[in-house]
Each structure stands twice: as structure tokens, then as C-alpha cells.
Amino acid sequence: MSRVPHLVVIGGGFAGLWATRALAGAPLRITLVDRRNHHLFQPLLYQVATAGLSAPDIAAPLRHILGRQHNAEVRLGEVVAIDRQARQVRLGDGSRIGYDLLVVACGATHAYFGHDEWAADAPGLKTLDDALALRRKLLLAFERAEAEPDPARKAAWLSFAIVGGGPTGVELAGTLAEIARHTLKNEFRHIDPAAAKVRLVEAGPRVLSSFPEPLSLKARRQLEKLGVEVLTGAAVTSIDDHGFTWGDTHIPARTVVWAAGVAASPLARTLEVALDRAGRVRVQPDLTVPGHPEIFVAGDLAAIQQDDGRPVPGVAPAAKQMGSYLATVIQARLRHAPAPAPFHYRDQGNLATIGRMAAIVHLGRLQLSGVLAWWFWLAAHVVFLIGFRNRLVVLLNWAVAYWSYQRGARIIFGDADSGAGDEATPPFAGMHAGDRPHTDAPP
């Protein structure tokens, strides 16, 4: 076999996977490294967290996606460092993989703005594991409230806060309000789930601030109609396991969710290049790292501006576009052809769902809200799910959920002992098969 260049792609998200697939026919050996075995359809992650979908509904094994792409292989592992000089990436198990070309597309993680101590009491939502932990936390809060005799403590268990009024925060707040008002109806005897307080807290003046102001206001009104209390204009200044402080007001809440900020993967630092304030790599117009034409950065990890000077947003379409674009750059190089024009982000519009029959859509001059926007959002997501074999299952789950108000994945994994405050203990302690015997019911 003649020596073909080795491309290492770090991350099987939209950017990394789209780049890999676009290079299917190229004279390259590609190794896609991810610390998870699946590609995740992140836009629907909140549905897993709120028990509407099963985890496998929105994830597909990377090996399966790339099974028939003969120039690609998948390596399950965590890249802990990039050595630009040796042109190697180092994995968590100590092994090293040499590269001729490198794509760094390992995304973003939660950022607590210097308050990492909040992480324990206000978990975020970036991975399937996050989603399952959050589902457990949300469902257990109602169980705790049901078992709690003291009225004040009961109310605190029924008090939920989502910090951050971006798309994830809005989706979570709207869906949680629907669960409390509809899904859990009739199921409890000592609480009224509909009495649960769901608060969405945004430091800025309005929610969904990436949308035009009128749509943003409509979103707020739709949230309020669903039963969400929207708090804007002051930042959260403290969080602990009994509540949070918003401005000067302390609000009791046993369940706080963090949807307020993201920061680039810390792997970016090992590149030893200029980063922006959020830790993202300032890339060249062709998505390479300055001085290193063999290293590309794409997706949420890349800091690059649109033609009008605004940053390219950290959304799935942008990541896919970057992945496809850098593949054209690599293909041009392999053919010794001229480099393509600089990366240009095509804004395909902006959608946010709020809850049952509530969404907003911003598409050029088109602005929609309410039922029509929700149907638009639904259609768009079903189309985007193409390629996932679960599309039909997802649709079916949605249809059932829609007509019945039920949510099929309302399963608490792990031991659900009723002692309070067990969020501090491993939620999946019960997963250590063999640690101790399991029974289906109390032993």
C-alpha cells in the first residue's frame, strides 16, 4: 500500500463527521477519534432530558455511520493533548496517533463564568449522560415533593429554575412546565404537580436574544402562557442545593439547571495558539490555525467572523458547513488545485421551540411565532434527522406524546431511594453491576 496522508479528526459531532464523510473518496487515511461511540443529534438533547425521547433515538453509532467508508476508521478514546511539533495527538490511555492533517472539532462544554462550584447544584446539558442525569433530577424532584411532609420543603422541591434564556433554557423551561401541568396530572396524591414553579432566569434584558426583539417578546409571552415565570435583567449571583440568588432576591429551589454559558473544549489550549475570550481558536479564513496549515479547527471550537463582522454562531448548521468546507480545502490540496474561497457562513435561519405548539422562526424577512412556527420547527427537525435510522421512531414518539400528553421515557435509572439530597451521590451507583445484588423492588 502506498503511503497516503493520515488525517486525524478529533470529535464525531457535526463538524468532524461532516468533514469525514465529505472526504469519503479522497486519497487519505482518516482516523476519527471520539471519546463516545456515537454521534449525537444535539438539538434534541433537551427532549431526552425531559423524557420525551430515549437516548438512542437521537444518537447513532459512529462505527455504523462510517462502516462502509473504507478510508475511515473510528477510534474510541479521549484526546488529552495535541503535539504540533511531533504532529501527534495523545490519548488518555497513553497511546499516540501521528497525523499529517488534523481536524480539531471537539466542541464546547458548560461554562460557569468562574463559579465552577455551581456545577454540582446546577448541572448543564451537553451530552447524553448529562441529559439522563438531568431527567433523573427532574423526575426525582416530584418524588421528593410527594414524600415530603413539611409544606415549605415540599414547595422547594416543586421549585425549578433554569438559568440562561438561550434556546436550551427556553426549551427546557417550556417542556418542564408542560410536564408539570399535563404529563404528571393525576399521578400524585400529596402534591399538585401543576403547582410547580418553573422559572427561567436570564441576566440580559430578554430571552432568545439572538432573535429580533419582537420575536423575543413573543417567545416570552408564549412561555408565560405555558406557565413559566420569566425573570430577566439581573444575573444569578449564587447557587446552592437549596436555591439561588437572582440580583438581591433569594429564591428557594431544589432543582436548578444551568443553560447559561458554554466554553470551548480545554483541548484548544494544548494547541498553544491565540484563543478568544471563550477559549475558542481564532482560525484563518480557511479554518486553519495560523502558521499551521495542516491543522483545521471547526464547529463550536472555531472563532471566525461572518462577512458583517458578527461571529459565526455555535449552531449545528455552522458546524456542518465548516466540516464540508474544510473537506474542500483538503481535497484541493490533495489535487494541487487552487485553494477554495474563504469560508462563508450561510445563515439558514433561526428556529427555537418553546413548548407544545409554541415556537419562533426567523428566516430572512420571515418571522413566525406560535403554532405555525412550531410546525415549521417540527418539520425542519424531522428533515434534519434524516440519516438517523430512528427518524420514524422519533416521529412516532412525538405523535404519541402529542396526543396523549405522555412522555415515553419517564424512567428513573439507578437506585431511587427516597433519601433527600442524593444528587450528591453517584446517580448511577446502581450501574456497578456486581457491587451488590439488585432487585427489581425493595430488598
Place this chain on the structure above:
Amino acid sequence: MSRVPHLVVIGGGFAGLWATRALAGAPLRITLVDRRNHHLFQPLLYQVATAGLSAPDIAAPLRHILGRQHNAEVRLGEVVAIDRQARQVRLGDGSRIGYDLLVVACGATHAYFGHDEWAADAPGLKTLDDALALRRKLLLAFERAEAEPDPARKAAWLSFAIVGGGPTGVELAGTLAEIARHTLKNEFRHIDPAAAKVRLVEAGPRVLSSFPEPLSLKARRQLEKLGVEVLTGAAVTSIDDHGFTWGDTHIPARTVVWAAGVAASPLARTLEVALDRAGRVRVQPDLTVPGHPEIFVAGDLAAIQQDDGRPVPGVAPAAKQMGSYLATVIQARLRHAPAPAPFHYRDQGNLATIGRMAAIVHLGRLQLSGVLAWWFWLAAHVVFLIGFRNRLVVLLNWAVAYWSYQRGARIIFGDADSGAGDEATPPFAGMHAGDRPHTDAPP
């Protein structure tokens, strides 16, 4: 409200749930206590472990099932002791629940026959958490094999053993062989998954020994056709994380699964009544505990004989029949009517699936094997799933899996770092939302 008797049901499995539902109209206050929030369709648990179904496909929230049964409430919690004198059950959080009538139906757990040290290396399959941990272990073994350069170690990662030739062991072995030969085809570059060794180890002379010998032999032949090596006639005498000893032969295997024995829930001991060798409660013909007509034991926890002297088997139909039966006993008492005839187990036949298009059926004088038996098994399970809203989804998953050889739930949760031997670390360490930042890809 006049004082109505309080019935506490421990366990939301088939026995406890069927008893509770049969008492929907009775002048009783019912509290169903379970340490999990869901009823589990246990006969399909192996499908979750082998990534054919999502966990929520085979589980339904107890609160939802009982939402409209106004004389029943659900309490999430773990019963740790029964106080016969005070007529109270004690929960793990210290609270106590008084009862007038008690149904103990908390099932069985794995038994390692005095070798509890095997539990860590040979996990069993009783709960959804077990199933997800096992799924992770099975899928990761192929990943480890792919990354392992040493041929002997590679082979050990591709060596699987299922200990126990009962229905669960047979189902797991057959499905795992199918995964290795078909599902994972084309997906790896450094191993041939079809070269994986799947061994089913049974101490007795034949697999599925509850079936007539000719069917048992047919099952063995079907297993072998699927690629399973069946070892019978000698017991496993040691298990560690590198392999196991069968009789005098040491066989390297990084993945051993325990399907060999069950024991009654340890809660039975706190009843302080006569137990059989497996720790089950020897119940009266009306399923009550000797000397305690207010305490019923049902399901896998109850030791009772059929008319011919054989024990009632620990299967779902028996548990349902016990649950329904004891409800009639309670209803007769409430009406001051004569007690019903003693419990009589109606054997509805015996089914075992082996793999793709392979099963055996024993129904009175009818004995089937092969394709026809498999269709029979499929139809029976779809019918039994009635009541689960996921029936359609399950069917769809099966149809897709059947035609594509794919398995939709092939997702490894938790960090999948490629260091070997991490079965010893919490598989769901990544679930502690907030312990540390998460990324979708290597940070």
C-alpha cells in the same frame, strides 16, 4: 373519611402490580412501594442489554399505570425491613408505613452460590441498570479488542462467556453471536467481530432444562448454528477479569456474564418465617405467611408447589396469576365471603427464544422449534406487551432490526475512554453532572 384498611404492596413487578390493579374497586387504601419508578417488562430485558431496545421501551412509570386508580398511591422508596409485630414496613430513609394487609412481592436477585466475589467480573441481568451496564460492557469489549495490538489480548477481548443455560443465558448467547456476526460487520478495521468466541456454559447436562429433552437438544443445535459454543456437564469453578475455569479448563475471556442463579430478595429474611434453600418464603396455599393471614407473598419470592409437586416456576405468568389470586382472597375477606380455593398455577406453556428465527415452544403436547417457534414467541411477546404504550415502537424497532441486522440502541453511555479494565470504575461516572465539565468529544 371512614377508616378503610391500608394495603401496602412491596414491589411493582408482575405480582405486585397485578394484585394492585385487581383491587382497583375494593374498599382499600393501597400504597405500592418500589425502589424504582417503573414497572419492567423483564422478559425483554436481554434485548436492552444487547442494544436491540431502549430502556424506556420495556418500562412504564408506575405512577402512570396507577394514575387513575384512585384507591392507590405510589411511594418511591426502598423497604429495608418488615416489622410483623408493629405491622409496619421501614423505608431506607427511616420513615415507616403502617399496614393492615401486606403483599411482599419484591422478587429475586442474582445468586453466585457462595461466590459473591464473582459478581464484579460476571455481572447479572435483573434490572434496567444491569442491562445498561451489560450493554456497555459488551460493546466496549469490541472497542478494546480493536485498540489492542497484542494478538492474545485481542483474542481475550473477543472471548465472551455466558454462565447459565437457562432462558436468559440462551437469549444472551444467541443475540451476542448475532451481533458479532452481523450487526458489527464492516465496522471495525483491526478485528473481525465475527471471529468473536461466544460460549454458553451450563453445569447441567443440557441447556433449557425446563423443556423436554428433544427441544433442549434442538435449542443447542440452533445455538451452534448461530455460532455459539455450548459447554455442558461441568460447573464454572472460578471467574476473574481475565477468564474463567470450566471444570479443569481455564478459558481466557474478558467478558463473562452471570445468568446461572437467582435468590430471593433478602427482605424475605426480615419476615422471620421459614424460607426454602433459595431464600424464598414457604407460603400457605392461599399465599399467606403461616400464622400471619395479613401477610401475602407472591411472585418469585413465594415458594409454592404445583399439584404434581413441582415448584411453581419463577416466571412472569406465575407472578401475574399469584397477584390476581391474592386479590380475590383479599376481596373475599373484605366481603366476609368464604375464602377462594387454594392457588392453582395454570401452566400456559413455555417459550424460549434463541436468536434470529430460532426459538423453542412447549405448549402441552405441542412442541415447536426453529422459525415457526420464533414467530410464535414474537407474537406472544407483542401481545404481552399490551398495556405498554411502547408496543408499536418495540415492534418497529424489531422490524428495523430484523431487516437491517442493525440494533438501534448501540450507545455506550458514560465516558468511553480507551484505558483497559474500566469496568471496575463507575460506568456512569460521567453522570455526576457537575463533577467536571463534559464535552461531546475529547477535551
